[in-house]
Structure formats: C-alpha cells, structure tokens
Amino acid sequence: MALINSNGYAHVRLTVTDIETSKSFYDKVFGWPAAIDMSDKADDPAVRGSQENFYGGVIYQTPQGTLFGLRPVGGQGFDPDTTGLDHVSFAVESREALQEAAEALSSAGIEHGEINDMPDAGLAILSFQDPDGINLELTAPLG
Numbered sequence: 001m002a003l004i005n006s007n008g009y010a011h012v013r014l015t016v017t018d019i020e021t022s023k024s025f026y027d028k029v030f031g032w033p034a035a036i037d038m039s040d041k042a043d044d045p046a047v048r049g050s051q052e053n054f055y056g057g058v059i060y061q062t063p064q065g066t067l068f069g070l071r072p073v074g075g076q077g078f079d080p081d082t083t084g085l086d087h088v089s090f091a092v093e094s095r096e097a098l099q100e101a102a103e104a105l106s107s108a109g110i111e112h113g114e115i116n117d118m119p120d121a122g123l124a125i126l127s128f129q130d131p132d133g134i135n136l137e138l139t140a141p142l143g
Helices: 019-030 051-056 095-107
Strands: 011-016 034-037 058-061 067-072 088-091 116-118 123-129 135-141
Touching: 011 019, 019 058, 019 067, 051 067, 095 123, 095 135
Parallel strands: 011 067, 088 135
Antiparallel strands: 034 058, 058 067, 116 123, 123 135
C-alpha cells in the first residue's frame, strides 16, 4: 500500500534565466491563459524572494486543469544530464496533431526533432527546446 494516496500532480514549475523571454516563448507555443502573472515585478527583490508573489513568475492554467509555471532565477542554462528535470511532456490528441505542431513550430522558427513513433509504448513524440534549452516533448497516442 502506498504511503500517500495521490491522483496525480497539481503543477509543475520550471526555473528560467529570463522570465520575459520564456513567458513570450510559452505564450506563443501554447497560448494558455495566465492564472497568475507576477512577471512584471520580477526585478523587485521582495517579490522575487516571495512564495506568496510566486517569485515574480507566471502560472498558466492548462486545458486539463493542471498548472504550469515559470520562475525567474537567472544563472546557468538547463542541463538534462544533471540531477533534476530531464524533460516535460505535453499531450496532444493525435499523431496528426503532432504533424500540425511540427509545421507550426517550423513556421515560427522554432527548431524541433522529427516525429518519433514508439509502437512498444503506443505513442509518438515530437521534441523541441525552450529558450533555456529545457527539453519539451509533445506526446500523442498511436492508432
């Protein structure tokens, strides 16, 4: 028996080097509404150090009801080969939606990989990176 009875995660927040650049990127790619946006106050040390002020970041409401946030921290860029985050995967409806996403990313000048079918897992993926090099993935069911 599990120690904790959880039905999934409530939110994910990424740390980013430049909140405005990252916010612009995620706004363009996903277009989710901001549930909370303190990014205009990110330069205020009192805000940036305050959990109640979301550290000067932005929290998006995803269509499935979970939250996705960005927190400005400065410093070095992302490295998937160190302890912590490897990537974040976002669901899309179909492989056709992956193809449409690949075309939209290309049109926007955002580099991405090829769509990779993974039949043993029953899904297809499309990978790309955000401005900090954080690995993002779009995932669709096969068939």
